[in-house]
Amino acid sequence: MKAIGFYETGGPEVLKEIDIPEPMPSRNEITIRTSFTSVNNLDILMRSGGTKMNFSLPHIPGTDISGIVEKVGEGVSGIQEGDRVVSSTVYGCGDCRQCLSGNEVLCKSWKVLGMHVWGSYAEVVKIPSFMAIKPSKRYSMEELGCMPLSLSVSWRALKVAAKAEEGETAIIFGASGNSGLFSLMLAKAMGLKTIAVTRSEKKKEPLKKAGADHIVMYNPSENGAMQNEVLNLTGGEGAEIIIDPIGNPINSSIAMLRHGGRIITFGTSANPESSLSIKKFYWKSASLIGVHNASAKELSEAFIFAEKKGIKPIISKRLPMQEAAEAHRLFSSSETFGKILLEHKWK
Ligand SMILES: [Zn+2]
Structure with a gap:
């Protein structure tokens, strides 16, 4: 063959x-x-x-x-x-x-x-x-x-790891990538407010069509424009959930996270290593959860949800x-x- x-x-x-x-x-x-x-x-x-x-x-x-x-x-x-x-x-x-x-x-x-x-x-x-x-x-x-891969890992990230609830806000890094796009579509269908992060101006319009409520340009510096924009969009509170398939510097993510928020990470294309300010992390009662792949049962559940919500x-x-x-x-x-x-x- x-x-x-x-x-x-x-x-x-x-x-x-x-x-x-x-x-x-x-x-x-x-x-x-x-x-x-x-x-x-x-x-x-x-x-x-x-x-x-x-x-x-x-x-x-x-x-x-x-x-x-x-x-x-x-x-x-x-x-x-x-x-x-x-x-x-x-x-x-x-x-x-x-x-x-x-x-x-x-x-x-x-x-x-x-x-x-x-x-x-x-x-x-x-x-x-x-x-x-x-x-x-x-x-x-x-x-x-x-x-299979993008749908299931995005499902596991949002549903199993982050335990996303309707009305919460999710920041999605690498939103125009494979898992980013599925995470965006799933988050929207789960009733979350979505902030899509991208590096490309050209992807803003298609991201909006795919379900992004807001689009923010990627800027990994800890006190940069990206953080200010996210804080403005969330009334100064930050987001409950950060879906990160790219490896945004962790302290930059914590700066955009609401108290008690969850960062779900499953990729390192931007940074294979990242230093963590333990103090900023625990002062926010933050959670950091790693995800790789998903079980067959989760893929099956993801398909049922995606079909019900018309996600293609x-x-x-x-x-x-x-x-x-x-x-x-x-x-x-x-x-x-x-x-x-x-x-x-x-x-
Ligand atoms: Zn085993």
């Missing part, structure tokens, strides 16, 4: 067509014939070597997946060949207390599709069957191919898998607004 992968880390040009044997499902596993995937920051980090983790080469990236169940292993129930599915993004050891209680994301041996194992830039992908979700037919395969992904570009390098270039140029979809169409 065909896949796009890389034998060495580097620029988009390292992505090559690779022939690999089709995986066969073991007990409690299934294989999915991939219809669509989409480009996530994780794909870029893996390809460029930016994760700083050790992994064997060649590697096949790709965390999002929509497709059709190809083969079902022994012991699998509730999923059949031919089912239309998406996959959650993370699995654990399968045996620990967290895995057995549906919190695989908290397993100490967590692994992510396309990161620790080969992902959806391959024609056929093997996953533990519990990761497969049969979503509503109201979503097209194209839409489904760009939802914004797709900016659709390319064949053979043009994955171009898709990576586009993603890194930040010129697009919305997801970059990759279609498996070989012959």
Whole structure:
């Protein structure tokens, strides 16, 4: 079968067509014939070597997946060949207390599709069957191919970690990015007041359409214009929730946080490290919560909520898998607004 992968880390040009044997499902596993995937920051980090983790080469990236169940292993129930599915993004050891209680994301041996194992830039992908979700037919395969990672992590950040409540205010950093956009749409649908933060003037208008009540230009300095603007917008109080997929300096975030507020962090593209003023932190009774991925159960709940509220992904570009390098270039140029979809169409 065909896949796009890389034998060495580097620029988009390292992505090559690779022939690999089709995986066969073991007990409690299934294989999915991939219809669509989409480009996530994780794909870029893996390809460029930016994760700083050790992994064997060649590697096949790709965390999002929509497709059709190809083969079902022994012991699998509730999923059949031919089912239309998406996959959650993370699995654990399968045996620990967290895995057995549906919190695989908290397993100490967590692994992510396309990161620790080969992902959806391959024609056929093997996953533990519990990761497969049969979503509503109201979503097209194209839409489904760009939802799992961004939707589920945004859901976990807002619902599970921040315990967002209607009427609260959420600041969303990197609002025009994959998870930022889903966080914005989910927050709006949850009845939150939304302050979207972006680096690009050009993204202000589409962000407004996507649900931003206010838009603030990114400026990470601790006493800068961004903080003043947020404080003005919140009557001097700050926001209850900060959703941070980029790694804004933590003291700058605390400066914009209301007393008792929650900062949820799940990315480091702006800053891998950040120093924390412990005094400012506890004087505000602040909470800082890390999130990576979400469980299959959470993805399922997120889909139900998204469908009920009419949330659809914004797709900016659709390319064949053979043009994955171009898709990576586009993603890194930040010129697009919305997801970059990759279609498996070989012959
Ligand atoms: Zn486990």
